[in-house]
Amino acid sequence: MSTYRILCVDPDDADRAETAARIRSDLADLDPVVETAGSLADAEAALTPETAAIVTEYTLPDGTGFDLVRSTEDVCPDAGVVLYTDTDPETIDTSELRGALAEYVGKGSVFGADRLTQLIRTTVESRAQASYPLPQNETERVAALQSYDLDAPGLSASLNRVTDLAAEHFDVDIASINIISEHSQEFLACYGATQEWESMDREDSICTFTILEDDDVMTVEDVTTDPRFESRSEDLLEMGIQAYMGANLVTEAGLVIGPLCIYDDRPREFSSADEAYLKALAALAMDLIELYNRADAEDSGEWQR
Amino acid sequence: MSPGPEPGYEFPEGIPIDAVPVGSTLLVTGPALSRTEDLALSLAACGTESQEGALFISTNTTAERLLETCRQLQPSFDAARAGIVDCSGQDLGRARFEAQVKSISTQSDLTGIGMKFSSLYESLYADARDGRVRTGLASLSSLSMYVDLRSLFQFAQTLSGRIDSAGGLGLFTLDPTTHDTKTVNTLGQAADGRVEVREADGADGELRVRGLPAQSSDWRPFSLS
Numbered sequence: 001m002s003t004y005r006i007l008c009v010d011p012d013d014a015d016r017a018e019t020a021a022r023i024r025s026d027l028a029d030l031d032p033v034v035e036t037a038g039s040l041a042d043a044e045a046a047l048t049p050e051t052a053a054i055v056t057e058y059t060l061p062d063g064t065g066f067d068l069v070r071s072t073e074d075v076c077p078d079a080g081v082v083l084y085t086d087t088d089p090e091t092i093d094t095s096e097l098r099g100a101l102a103e104y105v106g107k108g109s110v111f112g113a114d115r116l117t118q119l120i121r122t123t124v125e126s127r128a129q130a131s132y133p134l135p136q137n138e139t140e141r142v143a144a145l146q147s148y149d150l151d152a153p154g155l156s157a158s159l160n161r162v163t164d165l166a167a168e169h170f171d172v173d174i175a176s177i178n179i180i181s182e183h184s185q186e187f188l189a190c191y192g193a194t195q196e197w198e199s200m201d202r203e204d205s206i207c208t209f210t211i212l213e214d215d216d217v218m219t220v221e222d223v224t225t226d227p228r229f230e231s232r233s234e235d236l237l238e239m240g241i242q243a244y245m246g247a248n249l250v251t252e253a254g255l256v257i258g259p260l261c262i263y264d265d266r267p268r269e270f271s272s273a274d275e276a277y278l279k280a281l282a283a284l285a286m287d288l289i290e291l292y293n294r295a296d297a298e299d300s301g302e303w304q305r
Numbered sequence: 306m307s308p309g310p311e312p313g314y315e316f317p318e319g320i321p322i323d324a325v326p327v328g329s330t331l332l333v334t335g336p337a338l339s340r341t342e343d344l345a346l347s348l349a350a351c352g353t354e355s356q357e358g359a360l361f362i363s364t365n366t367t368a369e370r371l372l373e374t375c376r377q378l379q380p381s382f383d384a385a386r387a388g389i390v391d392c393s394g395q396d397l398g399r400a401r402f403e404a405q406v407k408s409i410s411t412q413s414d415l416t417g418i419g420m421k422f423s424s425l426y427e428s429l430y431a432d433a434r435d436g437r438v439r440t441g442l443a444s445l446s447s448l449s450m451y452v453d454l455r456s457l458f459q460f461a462q463t464l465s466g467r468i469d470s471a472g473g474l475g476l477f478t479l480d481p482t483t484h485d486t487k488t489v490n491t492l493g494q495a496a497d498g499r500v501e502v503r504e505a506d507g508a509d510g511e512l513r514v515r516g517l518p519a520q521s522s523d524w525r526p527f528s529l530s
Contacts, residue, residue, distance in 0.1 A: 080463075089424045090407075094417035101416055101463050104423040109431070118470045128466025131459040133494030203455075212494070227488045231453040 004032040004124045009043040009056035026117035043068050047075040052124040058085040066097050077203050078130045078183050080123035084116055101129055131203045135212055142182050144255040152292040159189030162285045167191040170262045177285055178207045179258040210246035210259045217275045220244040222267040243268035247282035260285055314474040317351050319528040323520055330465040330475030332493050335502030336482045340510050342443045343378055345476045347529055349441030350375040353383035358429030358438035360388045364447035367395045368406045378529055388425035390418055413451040415460045440468055444478040445492055454488055461495035
């Protein structure tokens with residue numbers, strides 16, 4: 001896993017320094033990067049896609065902690081936000097923040113600082129405020145993904161042939177092999193319009209649910225009626241995705257690095273034979289990744305094209 | 306779940322669930338006509354007898370009715386150690402309760418529910434024996450009528466994370482007959498295990514525990530007071 005970046009935002013210099021020092025001390029085993037800001041503008045400038053948690057006062061000189069929550073949704077949607085504040089929660093209008101979440105810890109509570117750091121630990125380690133579930137072996141899964149050289153010469157062309165086969169077999173316009181990294185989905189190989197797609201946040205990805213499947217295949221007959229995706233179905237339809245099937249690429253150690261997917265622009269049912277075929281192609285794609293990496297490691301060039 | 310030797314959360318005789326590790330959240334599922342919600346409330350309320358806190362998020366039932374139900378289910382229930390986030394939409398007016406009660410006007414305001422939950426949790430935690438607080442959320446099914454699944458999952462996961470970090474116990478109820486499997490499985494990802502409930506002749510119901518180590522996964526009858 002990458003280093004946890006934690007941002008402390010408080011207009012009071014002494015409080016800000018104390019909170020940051022407490023986080024550095026209590027979470028020393030995580031070796032976090034702790035940054036500080038005294039205003040909304042400075043905090044927004046400090047946000048990065050790698051920011052894991054934000055601890056903020058509610059009242060800031062140029063806005064509120066809720067303004068920062070909204071900025072966080074754009075820059076680092078997986079980050080957890082904790083309001084660590086003197087402000088009475090009864091006086092905060094939470095209705096303006098519907099659809100987003102922030103934790104609350106009162107500065108004045110008898111156990112405020114202790115509870116704050118415990119909560120930050122849980123928030124960053126289990127990504128507690130993310131809007132999608134994580135596999136139980138997420139740490140090992142990401143480490144396995146990072147162990148592969150996915151830029152090995154020739155690999156991309158070979159994987160593209162797998163997506164070509166998938167698209168042809170299922171008679172669809174789009175097929176891709178997607179890698180689910182710590183916070184995003186990246187396209188490793190593709191057929192059709194996916195060549196125009198960029199990487200996307202994990203919370204927007206269908207595949208982040210596919211990697212949870214025990215039998216390593218997931219079908220979505222219609223994104224507009226599936227409860228996991230219906231709230232994002234407008235964007236998906238614009239991308240030409242109404243039906244979906246994904247089969248996981250599973251390493252020799254049983255860890256999933258991402259799926260091979262096909263997309264249809266109409267509702268569609270998939271048979272067990274369809275699932276079996278896509279799983280076979282996904283296994284082929286994984287074999288190719290393993291072989292190219294083995295060849296790369298041996299530096300034989302035998303498998304390189 | 307939090308590591309460490311802290312003793313787990315125990316339950317009354319008549320409810321065949323072994324002690325559950327601190328920091329756990331359980332999804333308690335069963336059809337509306339079963340006594341699923343009564344079971345979850347009992348599991349959450351029973352700790353007040355031994356100076357634990359009990360915190361409820363009540364979606365359809367008013368704070369007053371909830372307290373009555375807890376007293377019926379657990380005669381030893383100590384309301385002074387309880388807190389309620391009342392999301393029923395009923396105006397509390399000048400009502401006074403032995404428990405700490407905060408209201409929220411609409412179930413769609415998950416931020417408000419979460420902040421009031423956190424505020425009450427802090428208060429109960431300070432007075433509870435060893436900071437032990439049990440949380441009962443009844444129900445996720447009701448909240449699902451106001452927000453989409455992703456938002457509800459995020460909310461449940463955030464609560465579960467807070468309960469974990471504080472060494473508490475969470476009991477979230479869900480009626481699986483009103484949701485498809487995808488919804489139940491997704492919400493189940495926010496919990497450490499599941500207690501499934503069904504109706505049974507000659508008992509208040511039967512339950513089985515799934516996903517928790519060292520627990521029997523057989524169906525067994527339970528009885529409530």
